[in-house]
Amino acid sequence: MPLYIRDERARKLARNLAAKRKVTMTDAVIMALEAELRRTNEEEPLARRIARIADDLAHHAGANRQKMSKADIDAMWDDS
Structure with a gap:
């Protein structure tokens, strides 16, 4: 049976x-x-990719990671 494709x-x-x-x-x-x-x-799946990335970031952050306050985060982005 020949193939017929209508769309050019x-x-x-x-x-x-x-x-x-x-x-x-x-x-x-x-x-x-x-x-x-x-x-x-x-x-x-997207959820699995995000979970894998989160796991990788947690691994690289290490066990002794310090919590950062909003002020600490704002200080990192201070352009002055």
């Missing part, structure tokens, strides 16, 4: 990938869809 931009993209990979347009579409699904499935 999608057809050009499929034709371009097919030519570069030396495959049929159908195979090019399948390859592109599989690659996108693989990439999507491998994406780390």
